[in-house]
Amino acid sequence: xxxxxxxxxxxxxxxxxxxxxxxxxxxxxxxxxxxxxxxxxxxxxxxxxxxxxxxxxxxxxxxxxxxxxxxxxxxxxxxxxxxxxxxxxxxxxxxxxxxxxxxxxxxxxxxxxxxxxxxxxxxxxxxxxxxxxxxxxxxxxxxxxxxxxxxxxxxxxxxxxxxxxxxxxxxxxxxxxxxxxxxxxxxxxxxxxxxxxxxxxxxxxxxxxxxxxxxxxxxxxxxxxxxxxxxxxxxxxxxxxxxxxxxxxxxxxxxxxxxxxxxxxxxxxxxxxxxxxxxxxxxxxx
Ligand SMILES: O=C(O)CCC(=O)C(=O)O
Numbered sequence: 001x002x003x004x005x006x007x008x009x010x011x012x013x014x015x016x017x018x019x020x021x022x023x024x025x026x027x028x029x030x031x032x033x034x035x036x037x038x039x040x041x042x043x044x045x046x047x048x049x050x051x052x053x054x055x056x057x058x059x060x061x062x063x064x065x066x067x068x069x070x071x072x073x074x075x076x077x078x079x080x081x082x083x084x085x086x087x088x089x090x091x092x093x094x095x096x097x098x099x100x101x102x103x104x105x106x107x108x109x110x111x112x113x114x115x116x117x118x119x120x121x122x123x124x125x126x127x128x129x130x131x132x133x134x135x136x137x138x139x140x141x142x143x144x145x146x147x148x149x150x151x152x153x154x155x156x157x158x159x160x161x162x163x164x165x166x167x168x169x170x171x172x173x174x175x176x177x178x179x180x181x182x183x184x185x186x187x188x189x190x191x192x193x194x195x196x197x198x199x200x201x202x203x204x205x206x207x208x209x210x211x212x213x214x215x216x217x218x219x220x221x222x223x224x225x226x227x228x229x230x231x232x233x234x235x236x237x238x239x240x241x242x243x244x245x246x247x248x249x250x251x252x253x254x255x256x257x258x259x260x261x262x263x264x265x266x267x268x269x270x271x272x273x274x275x276x277x278x279x280x281x282x283x284x285x286x
Contacts, residue, residue: 001187001188001189002161002186002189002197002200002202003200003201003202004161004201004202004203004204005201005202005203005204006203006204006205007028007029007030007160007162007203007204007205007213008027008028008029008030009029009030009032009205010029010030010031010032011031011032011033012031012032012033012034013029013031013034013118015117015118015119016119018118018119018214019118019119022214022216023119023120023148023214023216026164026216026217026219027216028162028203028205028213028214028215028216028219029213029214030205030207030211030212030213030214031211031212031214032210032211033210034116034118034212035113035152035210035211035212036210038112038113038114039111039112039113040109040112040113040152040154040232041209041210043112044109044112044154044155044230045154045155046085046088046089046155046228046230049081049085049106049109049129049230050081050082050085052106052108052109053081053102053105053106053108053109054080054081054082054085055080055081055082056080056081056105056106057078057079057080057081058078058079058080058081058084058097058100058105059075059077059078059098060075060076060077060078060079060084060095060096060097060098061075061076061095061096061098062076062077062094062095062096063094063096063136063137063138063139064076065139065182065270066177066262066270067267067270076095077095081097084097084131085131085228087133088131088132088133088134088228089133089228091133091134092133093132093133093134093135093136093225094136095132095133096130096131096132096136096138097129097130097131097132097230098130099128099130100128100129100130100131101126101127101128102127102128102129102232103124103125103126103127110127113127113152113232115234116150116212116234120148120150120236121236121237121239122150122234122235122236123147123235123236123237126235127232127233127234128232128233129230129231129232129233130230130231130232130233131228131229131230131231132225132228132229132230133225133228134156134225134226134227134228135224135225136224136225137222137223137224137225138221138222138223138224139179139180139182139222140161140163140171140179140180140184140186140220140221140222141178141179141180141220141221141222142165142178142218142219142220142221143178143215143217143218143235144178144247144250144251144255145235145237145238145247145250145251146217146218146238146243146244146246146247146250147217147235147236147237147238147247148214148215148216148217148235148236148238149214149215149233149234149235150212150213150214150233150234150235151207151212151213151214151215151231151232151233152211152212152231152232152233152234153207153208153209153210153211153212153213153229153230153231154209154210154229154230154231154232155209155227155228155229155230156209156225156226156227156228156229157206157207157208157226157227157229158206158207158223158224158225158226158227158229158231159204159205159206159207159223159224159226160204160205160207160213160221160222160223161186161202161203161204161221161222161223162202162203162204162205162215162219162220162221163200163201163202163203163219163220163221164219164220165217165218165219165220167199167200167201167220168220169196169281169284170196170197170199170200170281170284170285171196171200171220171281172184172194172196172197172277172278172281173277173281174273174274174276174277175273175276175277176254176257176258176261176273177258177273178250180220180222180277181194181274181277181278182274184197186202186222187224194278194281194282195282195285196281196282196284196285198285199285207231209229217238217240217243218243218246
């Protein structure tokens, strides 16, 4: 197993403590009771979301890596949310609900929570939901926008493995993407093939209903849904010039180059980037 220690858990945090001990220190934390007074804490379940938004059409994404001209973020299926949840209940665990904007698509849900007064300036137009079934995995990645994220969790358990941005050199980062190499298994690492994984030091969080996980900007995260569950991400866009620059570079340059090259070159472009992820990372530890 990759070396890892538990993410700190606290029941509550003052704004001052959050800002000094976690935000400024760029350190993840699970806050258990920040959702205590939210109606969502009592109300939100798969059945409730079905009742409020079950008839909405949603795009769903699978875990297959990008191949040929297909981008990983192209939806694998579209269906009504209630049918998707019914599939999860029957054991589906590959299709994921990803970045579903509840303000735009299911505004009734927005009444059920409030933005924590914790020192972050949350971007209130983008409360987004993620969902998956028992066994669903989210590939190791970092968020393109370098936001501070509050991942507010509901339903069954979910496990998150995090790595600080300083460890990017050992992450088998695929050039022009925001992910690690698809073949790297962070639960069962192959140290012979991927020796740099031995140098990683992760932080693991187990999320229960009502917990909020703070993910600092640029942190890598890999997620395993241990039960059917869903999370709402609240995000605060970067304020530091360094992170604003990285966000703009990702959004404007990296994504466009990747999109264009995939259209022009297809699979050889993917193969080149995957080869580079392995050779560059392995070289760093030789
Ligand atoms: O919980 C999930 O399914 C994905 C969440 C995530 O990766 C994110 O907020 O960046």
